[in-house]
Amino acid sequence: MADITASMVKDLREKSGAGMMDCKKALAENNGDVDAAMDWLRTKGLAAAAKKSSRTAAEGLVGVAVAGTKGAAVEVNSETDFVAKNDQFQAFVREVTQLALENGEDMDALKATKTPSGRTVEEALTNNIATIGENQSLRRVRVLEVSQGAVVPYVHNAAVPGMGKIGVLVALESDAGADVLEPLGKQVAMHIAAAFPLALDETGLDAEILERERGIAREKIAAEVAEKGKAIPADIMEKRVEGNVAKYRKENALLSQLFVMDGKTPVADVIAKAGKDVGTTIKLKDYVRFQLGEGIEKEESDFAAEVAATAGITK
Template sequence: MAEITAAAVKELREKSGAGMMDCKKALTEANGDMDAAIDWLRTKGLATAAKKSSRTAAEGLVGVVVEGKKGAAVEVNSETDFVAKNDQFQDFVRTVTKLALETGDSVEALSNAAYPGGGTVAEKLTSNVATIGENQQLRRAKVVSVNEGAVVSYVHNAAAPGIGKIGVLVALEGSAPVETIEALGKQLAMHIAAAFPQALHEEGLDAALVERERAIAMEKASESGKPANIIEKMVEGAVAKFRKENALISQVFVMDNKTPIKDVIAQAAKEAGGSIALTDYVRFQLGEGIEKEQGDFAAEVAAAAGL
């Protein structure tokens, strides 16, 4: 059997666009023959899938699932919303979301996990790309759990049970009756979907995000023409307001527009005669942070016509 060198794998990757492990396997199957390896990748649909992988995938679905005292959220992207309605794609999202309960937050671990029916999650995804005809990507995963209490899920704009455009998980620890905790969790999850908190507590806010807000506040305050000491107070006030409005625990509850979330939780615990603490949450919004390519259809037609 021919020795499969790293240089050969690299060359095949550049020629086919397929993944490293797929290239290594192709070369092994072809006994080191480059052309035969390319043909092997083509027959498996891997070379075709690799070409599609350069296209922006900002649509798709978010999946959430809760089992016992643990919940998982996963985002899987596709190029178009049409694919998100495909039964094969939806089944894949549901399956990998459930698998994430065991693999945790690591996308790499989830990709390498065994997929029901054979192969790995990554291999199944590659197969889906080839058969469905669009680039698809397993983007992120997050798992939360509690020792006592409940994890509650919510899906906004659901395409089917457990999958949709926005997926939320809320982790509530406590000794209060589970029915009370679950009811509160559902309300909090709906609040999170609508209010888009950036962190659970103010201390958890991204430092770069806070500094950006400080710079904006400084620029606005400087235009006021007020003395430096007043400007400083204006800036600190603006930053404090930003922190309060973007930390979940201090946000105003969207259902009454007046009560801070921490007080909503405290009141529920008091009425239930037990403890309730919000310890973690997840909010995945489909395509969040992905810069979509803006195509010029007229230009594409002109290019295809050789104009």
């Protein structure tokens, strides 16, 4: 049996929204494994279906930029939010985003690209670390392009123009004008920022994630059936399981999600109607959503805990 500490319970509680005692029990039942405990809580209906990748756990900035029918998004991480407000750091993010827009999303090639200062991106990053005094990293980059249409950018709660904690790009393929595509793209981008789709359509959802959801659904339904004291045929069980998985697919694929602006129209229908209104076809070709630090677990500094650890006390 793993030693369940208060900090582990606190961490799980923050991630799941479940009660403290439920979190403690979940950790105990799963030998201290936080991910398994999260699934256990979901199976019991005690936690929201939170996506692990949505946990913002690092600082820095996401930058987005567009030029014509092409757009780029980058994420540059730092240790503290204080650095994200630094002019030198912001200038670096701005430069790297522009270089990605001009040169593509190959990370190695981008790091070797020269910045306006004459240094390569990698050298400029090393210089930032030395002069600002905090570790930083160029984490990821994506570039979208359409042959005709628009790539529309959006930054949620921008810290400065083109940079913030959530950056979105929406690629719309169409011969419609900018007066149609720009406002449509911005609305879809705002939806993406809020709704956090996992894929453009259902075929793009990760098979491993779907299988995990299938297992969670099966356990949850089995628990409900056992509580009622009635058995159900295996085929009925599987139909209910697949019904749950189908719902998950619909709720997590962008085109089938209900548009946040009205809460009832699928995104695919919103785009189709926009095209119909102007007598042409508009296709949502792709999108990018970068949320600062998603998927990174950040170690929190706790002075009291450090003192306790030094004294050999388990927190």
